[in-house]
Amino acid sequence: MTSNNAESFNNTSRDARKYPITTLAEFLRYTLQTWFFERRTLAMESNKPLPTKIEKKLEDRIEATKTLVVQPLSHYEFYVMDGDRDSQVNLQTKTCSCRRFDLTGLPCTHALAATLSRHINPYSLCSWYYTVDAWLCSYAETIYPVGNEEERDVPDDISRRKVEPPPYKPKTGRPKTKRTKSKREKIIMQRHCSHCSGKSHNRATCTYMIPTASNK
Template identity: 45%
Template sequence: MEANVSNNADKGRFVNIYALGQLEFHVTGADSDVEVNLMTKSCSCGVFQLIGTPCPHAAAATIERGVNLYSLCSPFYTIKSWGNSYKETIYPTGNEDDWILPDDIENMVVGVPVEKQQVDRPKKPRLGRPRANYWPSGGEKYVKMNKCSRCGGRGHNKPSCKARL
């Protein structure tokens, strides 16, 4: 949570903040245009309400008003709350075969998610030599013969050419 809050505070430095009231703000950025209310701990992006820690928009608004950023975090993230979750005895669930499940859940079939076709420009066919012929297969050695630009002969290049000028 600490890393999330500090990361959002850093991102909040790059947005524009317009005060609508004492604790209400209109925040604009490169990809956002949202409303923040520090009293209700809400932001129209929805991240503030969902996670319980200030999103970058709310972090920018808290810095603007000088409000403590950690005071807007959910009490769920406190050490006291964490300790209370392990205060009572936690009993094991037992063997999974002994669980009693409702019929609708027991007979439910979960399928593989359907992949959507990506929407973009169709691929152009490759030109030139087929992909299989780029590299030798089966341990063959690939030898490229040099061609001399002076005499046109194979097996040597211009600096090592013995032809007469």
């Protein structure tokens, strides 16, 4: 499991972090509203069983099956010869000894080779979660605007409450704006040259010659 989704969303809201909390919440709501509409529209316009990226991945794997040799073991089991990486496929349990099919739910090259040898539709082996129907279900709900504050129906016992901000003691130094990186993340520092003010190198490796009075 990775945090790619969280990192992507964190990068999207980078400039909005400095907003007040209500403005930040509205920014996040509007962003999700836009994303849901755009992705829902793409899913509805698709005329294929799988989304474009998954369709391309499946086509590339089908193209790679041309170099494989399939030996049937039973009606559902096959031995697929792939050079030094031979694998055993079971189409009934949707498994392959290479484990790629088992872990991802998308047929690996060996499973596709066995499928095509039996003239079975490759789409029938794909997990439902890769289909356009699943894609459409992910963005089926509509995110609505919050509306004007004056139009909200707030109970009297709630409106009478006065909410104070939590106690806060300012820390010395400049306020932190970037998140703390984990130990496994690499910290990439941009080098600057003190000789020519360029990037990606330093003074010792600089090849730029600054003109002097003697060179003019």
